[in-house]
Amino acid sequence: xxxxxxxxxxxxxxxxxxxxxxxxxxxxxxxxxxxxxxxxxxxxxxxxxxxxxxxxxxxxxxxxxxxxxxxxxxxxxxxxxxxxxxxxxxxxxxxxxxxxxxxxxxxxxxxxxxxxxxxxxxxxxxxxxxxxxxxxxxxxxxxxxxxxxxxxxxxxxxxxxxxxxxxxxxxxxxxxxxxxxxxxxxxxxxxxxxxxxxxxxxxxxxxxxxx
Amino acid sequence: xxxxxxxxxxxxxxxxxxxxxxxxxxxxxxxxxxxxxxxxxxxxxxxxxxxxxxxxxxxxxxxxxxxxxxxxxxxxxxxxxxxxxxxxxxxxxxxxxxxxxxxxxxxxxxxxxxxxxxxxxxxxxxxxxxxxxxxxxxxxxxxxxxxxxxxxxxxxxxxxxxxxxxxxxxxxxxxxxxxxxxxxxxxxxxxxxxxxxxxxxxxxxxxxxxxxxxxxxxxxxxxxxxxxxxxxxxxxxxxxxxxxxxxxxxxxxxxxxxxxxxxxxxxxxxxxxxxxxxxxxxxxxxxxxxxxxxxxxxxxxxxxxxxxxxxxxxxxxxxxxxxxxxxxxxxxxxxxxxxxxxxxxxxxxxxxxxxxxxxxxxxxxxxxxxxxxxxxxxxxxxxxxxxxxxx
Numbered sequence: 062x063x064x065x066x067x068x069x070x071x072x073x074x075x076x077x078x079x080x081x082x083x084x085x086x087x088x089x090x091x092x093x094x095x096x097x098x099x100x101x102x103x104x105x106x107x108x109x110x111x112x113x114x115x116x117x118x119x120x121x122x123x124x125x126x127x128x129x130x131x132x133x134x135x136x137x138x139x140x141x142x143x144x145x146x147x148x149x150x151x152x153x154x155x156x157x158x159x160x161x162x163x164x165x166x167x168x169x170x171x172x173x174x175x176x177x178x179x180x181x182x183x184x185x186x187x188x189x190x191x192x193x194x195x196x197x198x199x200x201x202x203x204x205x206x207x208x209x210x211x212x213x214x215x216x217x218x219x220x221x222x223x224x225x226x227x228x229x230x231x232x233x234x235x236x237x238x239x240x241x242x243x244x245x246x247x248x249x250x251x252x253x254x255x256x257x258x259x260x261x262x263x264x265x266x267x268x269x270x271x272x
Numbered sequence: 273x274x275x276x277x278x279x280x281x282x283x284x285x286x287x288x289x290x291x292x293x294x295x296x297x298x299x300x301x302x303x304x305x306x307x308x309x310x311x312x313x314x315x316x317x318x319x320x321x322x323x324x325x326x327x328x329x330x331x332x333x334x335x336x337x338x339x340x341x342x343x344x345x346x347x348x349x350x351x352x353x354x355x356x357x358x359x360x361x362x363x364x365x366x367x368x369x370x371x372x373x374x375x376x377x378x379x380x381x382x383x384x385x386x387x388x389x390x391x392x393x394x395x396x397x398x399x400x401x402x403x404x405x406x407x408x409x410x411x412x413x414x415x416x417x418x419x420x421x422x423x424x425x426x427x428x429x430x431x432x433x434x435x436x437x438x439x440x441x442x443x444x445x446x447x448x449x450x451x452x453x454x455x456x457x458x459x460x461x462x463x464x465x466x467x468x469x470x471x472x473x474x475x476x477x478x479x480x481x482x483x484x485x486x487x488x489x490x491x492x493x494x495x496x497x498x499x500x501x502x503x504x505x506x507x508x509x510x511x512x513x514x515x516x517x518x519x520x521x522x523x524x525x526x527x528x529x530x531x532x533x534x535x536x537x538x539x540x541x542x543x544x545x546x547x548x549x550x551x552x553x554x555x556x557x558x559x560x561x562x563x564x565x566x567x568x569x570x571x572x573x574x575x576x577x578x579x580x581x582x583x584x585x586x587x588x589x590x591x592x593x594x595x596x597x598x599x600x601x602x603x604x605x606x607x608x609x610x611x612x613x614x615x616x617x618x619x620x621x622x623x624x625x626x627x628x629x630x631x632x633x634x635x636x637x638x639x640x641x642x643x644x645x646x647x648x649x650x651x652x653x654x655x656x657x658x659x660x661x662x663x
Contacts (some may be wrong), residue, residue, distance in 0.1 A: 063605075063645025070589040074331045078588075081330045090335050 102218055105185035107165045107202075108174055109209045117208040122182035124149065125158040129174035129183055137167035138174065161204035165191065181225045187217045278567045281308070282394050305397045309386055316573070317538040318348035323577075324584045331588035355531035363426055363524050370424035375522075375529045378417035378536035382543060385410040389546045390468050392556045392569030403464040404456065407547055408449055411502070414540060415441045418511070418521050421533070425524035433520025436595065437511030440501055443602040444508075448498035450610035451491040454617040455482055455551045464547075468555030477561040481554040486633040487617040490641075492552040494610045496582075499544045501602070503537065505583055507590035508598060545579035546572070605648055612640050 080087050091098055114120035125142040139162040146154035174183050186209070193199030215222040276283065285304050292300050322337070322345060329336030337344030362368055388403035390396040400406055415438050422434020456462055459470045473480045482488030501508035512520035522533045549555060553575050556568035563571075593601070616633050623629035 062642060063649055067590065071585060074585060074589045077333055078327070078330045078585075081333045087333045088335060089333065092335075092338075 100187050100217075102220065104187040104217075105172060106170050106189050107168055107186055107191070108163060108172075108183050108207070109186040109213075110161060110204060110207045111182055111184055111211055111214055112208050113211050117205070117210070119147070121157060121204075121208060122149070122180050123158050123161065124155040124180055124182070125161075126156075126179070128177050128179070132173050132177045134171060134173060135167050135169050137164045138162070139164075158204055161207060163202050163207060164200060165202055166196065166200040181229060184214055184218070184221075184225075278393055278569075280567070281392070281569065302397070309383065309397065313383070313386060313539050313542060314535060316542055316577075317535055318352075320538055320542065320577070320580050321348050321351070323580065324587075327581065327584045328588050331585075352531065355528055358527040360527035360529060361524075365426045366524065367424040367426070370420050371524070372529070374417050374421035374424060375525065375532035375536065377420060378414055379532050379539070381410050381413040381417065382536050382540045385543045386539075386546065388464055389543065389550060390465050390555055391546070391572050392567065395556075395569060396465055399465060400463065402462045404452060404462045404467075404547075407464075407543075408445075408452075411448075411540075411544070412441075412445060414536070417536070421525070422521035425521070427524050429518045429523045430521050433511045433513075433517045433523065436517075437504065437521055440504070440508065440510060440598060440602075443599060444498045444501035444606075447494055447602065447606040447610045448502055450607065450614065451495040451498065452547075452551055454487055454491045454610075454614055457614065457617050458482070458487075458621055464550050464555075468550055468557065471554040472557040474561040479554050479557055479559060479561075481552065481557075483552040485620065486630065486637050487613055487620050488552055490613045490616070490637050491610070492548070494606055494613065495548055495552065497606055498602075499548060500583065500586065501598070503541045503544055503583075505541065506587040507593050509592060510595060510598060513592060541580065541583060542576060545576045545583070548579060549575040605644060609640065609644060613637065 077087070111122050112118075112120035113122065125140055127140050127142065130138045130140045139160065140158050141160035143157045143159040147157055149155045170185075172185055175185055191200070211222070211226075214225075285301060285308075288304060289297050289301050325347065326336040326344065337347040340346040340350045362371055385407050387397045388400050388406050396403075398406075418437040418441070419434050422430045422432075422437070425431070455467060459467050461467065461470075471479065471481050478484075483492045504511050510520075511517075512522075517523070522530060525533060549572065556572040558564050558566060558568075558571055616636055619636075620629055620633050623632065
């Protein structure tokens with residue numbers, strides 16, 4: 062009969078109307094600033110620079126290779142390579158970024174910089190409350206602001222961070238093994254030649270750079 | 273005490289008027305009433321908007337506005353301030369005068385219709401013998417505003433919206449009037465005061481409202497349908513269909529002019545609900561004789577807000593109709609049914625008081641409803657859509 066469907070529809074909306082007052086599971090709204098839900102592990106928005114240890118400047122993994130700067134589709138990364146070298150986590154001297162700026166008002170969160178980085182130095186953060194009253198300076202992050210500890214990385218993306226750590230440890234072990242092998246070979250060579258060619262420390266560094 | 277509560281606004285007016293010199297009493301009395309109407313109805317409009325936003329939110333299992341004030345009650349004030357401070361943009365090639373006049377005409381006309389509504393005992397601004405006629409004359413003028421807005425904007429969406437709006441409003445004006453004529457036939461008067469007085473009687477404590485008669489119920493349902501279409505409410509909101517026409521005839525309006533359209537629409541809804549209340553729901557009379565002590569104006573406004581709640585409920589339920597469905601429904605179902613209802617009302621008027629007329633009138637209306645509905649529905653094809661030209 063005409064009007065039956067309308068009545069059925071009205072009953073449905075009435076059920077929802079009353080239900081939203083009665084049952085809490087119907088109201089799925091999370092009242093954001095007061096209530097929060099923990100972000101899921103895959104959450105990502107803007108990149109940050111990982112550092113190991115306590116000192117952000119000494120422990121920064123970035124070697125200013127500028128691959129991310131070149132790959133960045135919206136060109137929001139600006140890097141100035143340092144003139145000198147400083148030892149990295151493995152102890153070998155590397156360049157470091159004298160400046161590393163990301164304009165997050167331009168960044169599109171594509172994660173390409175993360176994928177191209179050979180040093181596991183840049184990762185995605187999940188910090189999203191970044192609003193500021195200064196739309197130029199406030200959204201241009203320098204390297205101090207971008208630097209975040211490995212512990213922070215472990216906190217926001219535990220699975221991914223463990224994988225990265227395992228990979229880095231493996232690489233370090235390989236590098237160490239190679240270094241010791243080179244050192245041993247050098248020592249053996251020195252022993253057979255009967256006179257020292259160079260200090261083992263220099264050999265070790267050269268071996269590390271090749272690997 | 274009870275008498276005073278009922279007549280509190282009338283007494284207040286007399287008290288204020290008494291302070292004025294002798295010659296000004298008549299003018300001052302009317303002015304005070306006008307100011308009261310202009311103060312009360314926008315307040316109700318704000319409340320209705322809040323009700324709509326909260327109600328719709330709850331139907332969709334959301335919470336709705338809850339930031340501005342307790343329960344979001346101050347949201348309409350925030351909206352008002354926002355629209356006041358926004359830039360008023362007039363399109364370069366628009367007809368600026370007509371563009372400006374359209375919202376003004378709408379608001380003026382809508383408020384004039386309220387003048388004849390009895391909002392409580394002795395609370396009618398103008399006691400007009402042809403009040404119903406005046407109301408409909410004013411109601412029909414809103415079409416002018418719609419077309420002015422659409423034409424002057426020089427925008428295809430505005431014009432299309434206006435054309436749809438005018439076509440729809442004229443089509444539904446007819447059943448709206450016809451369903452009210454049934455009440456006039458029974459009451460024998462066009463005066464809204466007399467129509468309320470005729471319904472303000474009780475048998476066994478139950479009221480003689482027209483909605484509780486077979487012809488009255490049918491007329492009320494048709495009136496409600498036509499009123500929904502007349503105020504461009506969902507499911508008849510084609511003139512403003514966002515998905516196809518941006519905002520219809522007020523696409524090119526911004527700032528306070530947009531707010532005026534919004535106000536005009538809601539006050540129009542309030543006034544058409546007020547007329548429906550007056551015609552079918554007993555106006556300001558209490559639903560049971562035992563509640564006679566509650567002030568009459570309370571009942572009027574309670575009934576109006578109840579009608580608004582039903583409007584919101586329907587908006588939350590039904591999807592928008594198509595233009596041809598809308599027209600078919602108006603001319604092939606609503607209009608014939610109201611005409612039949614007129615005959616049934618005449619039959620009711622001339623049959624003797626007793627159960628016989630209840631049975632006969634109900635049977636005719638029910639049969640006609642089932643038959644017309646059945647015929648109309650049998651022509652529709654439910655199920656998967658068949659494409660004739662596209663494979």
